Structures are given as structure tokens and as C-alpha cells.
Amino acid sequence: ILTFNIIVMLYQLTLIDLRRPENVSVDSLNTRYVLRWDWPHETAANQTVTFTLIKWKKKIQLIKYWTSVCVNVLEHRCDFTGAIHYKISFLLRVWANTSQQSSGWVQISFCPDEHAALGPPSSLKLSSVKGDLEIIITDPLSSTNQSMKTLLNDRLSYRIQYWRRSEEPQVPVHTRAKSSRMGFSSGCVWILSECGIC
Ligand SMILES: *[C@@H]1O[C@H](CO)[C@@H](O)[C@H](O)[C@H]1NC(C)=O
Ligand SMILES: *[C@@H]1O[C@H](CO)[C@@H](O)[C@H](O)[C@H]1NC(C)=O
Ligand SMILES: *[C@@H]1O[C@H](CO)[C@@H](O)[C@H](O)[C@H]1NC(C)=O
Ligand SMILES: *[C@@H]1O[C@H](CO)[C@@H](O)[C@H](O)[C@H]1NC(C)=O
Numbered sequence: 001i002l003t004f005n006i007i008v009m010l011y012q013l014t015l016i017d018l019r020r021p022e023n024v025s026v027d028s029l030n031t032r033y034v035l036r037w038d039w040p041h042e043t044a045a046n047q048t049v050t051f052t053l054i055k056w057k058k059k060i061q062l063i064k065y066w067t068s069v070c071v072n073v074l075e076h077r078c079d080f081t082g083a084i085h086y087k088i089s090f091l092l093r094v095w096a097n098t099s100q101q102s103s104g105w106v107q108i109s110f111c112p113d114e115h116a117a118l119g120p121p122s123s124l125k126l127s128s129v130k131g132d133l134e135i136i137i138t139d140p141l142s143s144t145n146q147s148m149k150t151l152l153n154d155r156l157s158y159r160i161q162y163w164r165r166s167e168e169p170q171v172p173v174h175t176r177a178k179s180s181r182m183g184f185s186s187g188c189v190w191i192l193s194e195c196g197i198c
Contacts, residue, residue, distance in 0.1 A: 018096050018103035021051065021076075026092075026108070028116035031142040031151070032081045037106070039076060039096055047098040053078045058089040058109060072097075081143050086112045086151045118148065121158070135160070 021037035028034075035053060050072035056065045069092075070078035084090045089111035096103040123138040137158055139147040149156045 017101040018049070018098065020103045021094050021096055021106050024094060024106045024108055026110050026115065028112065030116065030119045030140055030148055031086060031112065031144075033079070033084070033110070033112065033116065035078045035080060035092060035094065035108075037076050037094060047100075048074070049096050049098055050074055051076070051078070051094055051096050053080070053092060053094045055080065055083060055090050055092050058091050058111075066093075084110070084112065086116075089114075113151075118152075118156075 019040050021039050023038040024035065025037075026033055026035050037051070039049065039051075051070065051074075052068065052072060053070045054066045054068050056067065067083075069080045069083050078094070080092075089109060091107055091109055093105040093107045095105040119140040121137045121139060122141045125136040125138075127134050127136070139149050139156065142148055142151060
């Protein structure tokens, strides 16, 4: 494996003519993931430059287990929603190539459970029940419309801010709730804002 890696490195060195992708980052929301990068266009005059993204599980040797996610794509993005598991750390490698040249790769580590942004509740409904205010929150949803709560093993709770309409919203009262249905005993008008947190 060491020999193989050295050969790969030497191969890479002999082919590094193109600039590597820059500013590589993942845009994520719940279980949707898109890798984005920039590339300096002027460095490959007139040639078609394409990009390839591969992934593999972090603890596993590259040699056997890498999988291509996007191959020879023209755009500077790759949607890898569904290509990785929520709780496993993956390594992603992206590089540029033309028909004659190849760039070095840029590698990043990504684990959705640690790095992915959690989206807001998918809906919020209010109703008045016998003078009390009832709030019904629907969990944020994954790309397959599952509740994010199942992926987060119940680490999902809600922070609710509410304040009287006549008061300054800068000093909200906070409450945390695990349940997605709760009541407020008050006949007053409340302003609400909420967000899901881990
Ligand atoms: C990468 O981001 C920096 C800062 O935003 C920018 O100045 C630079 O031009 C970007 N690189 C490319 C190749 O676009
Ligand atoms: C790129 O194409 C333009 C016009 O098609 C040509 O004038 C120029 O010499 C080409 N540059 C290279 C590096 O091939
Ligand atoms: C590099 O890019 C070209 C298209 O420009 C593609 O045909 C080719 O298969 C790519 N990969 C390699 C290893 O050359
Ligand atoms: C998820 O729900 C939305 C809205 O109900 C629907 O448009 C979409 O097709 C659903 N997606 C999946 C993967 O079931």
C-alpha cells in the first residue's frame, strides 16, 4: 500500500500541470450535500476542463474502497446527496483534468452528523385551544422526507422565542421543548420565532 501511494504521488507529480480546485466547501442542509469549488479559468486556455469527485470512508484505505461520485463534470459543483451516510466520516477528493493534463487533488473530510447544517422545522402551525395557544411543529425533513429526529437519535429539540406584541422583541423568553406539540396558557397575542437545534 505504501508503494502504491508513492507511485500514485509520483504519477500525480508528473501530471500536475493544471491548477487545483480552490475554495472547496460543502453546502449542506439536513441530508442534502453539495460540494462547490472555484477554478481559475484562465489557466487552461481553450481546453475543456472537467472535474472528478471521489469519496471513501475515512477509516478505510483508499486503494480498495473509493467510489466516484461525479466524473468529468463541467460545472463547479457536485451534488452528493444520498452518496454518504449521516453518521460516518467520509473523505472527498476533487481534481481538475483536461484530455492531456490533470491537477493535484484537494481533499476534505466531511461527516454530516458533525458538519451538516440543520434546517428549520418544515412547518409551524398555531391554533387556539380554549384560550390557550397550541403550537404544532413539524420536524425538519431529510432528502427522503424522514424526520431529522430519527437521524439525530432524539438529540433534536426546539428553542422557542416568544414575546408580547407590545414589548421589545430583543428580550424574548426562551423555552426548550422536545415535544412537537405544546400549549401556552395565555390569552395574549404572542409573537413567535423558532429554530431547530442539536
Ligand atoms: C477563492 O476565494 C477567494 C476569496 O473569496 C477569491 O479571492 C478567489 O478568487 C477564489 N478563487 C477562485 C479560483 O475563484
Ligand atoms: C485559443 O483560441 C483562440 C481563438 O480560438 C486562439 O486565438 C488562441 O491562440 C488559442 N489559445 C491557445 C493557448 O490555444
Ligand atoms: C479528463 O477529461 C477528459 C475530457 O476533457 C476526459 O475525456 C477524460 O476521460 C478525463 N480523464 C482522464 C484521466 O484523462
Ligand atoms: C417529499 O415531500 C415533498 C412534499 O410533500 C414532495 O414533493 C417530494 O416529492 C417528497 N420527496 C420524497 C423523496 O418523497
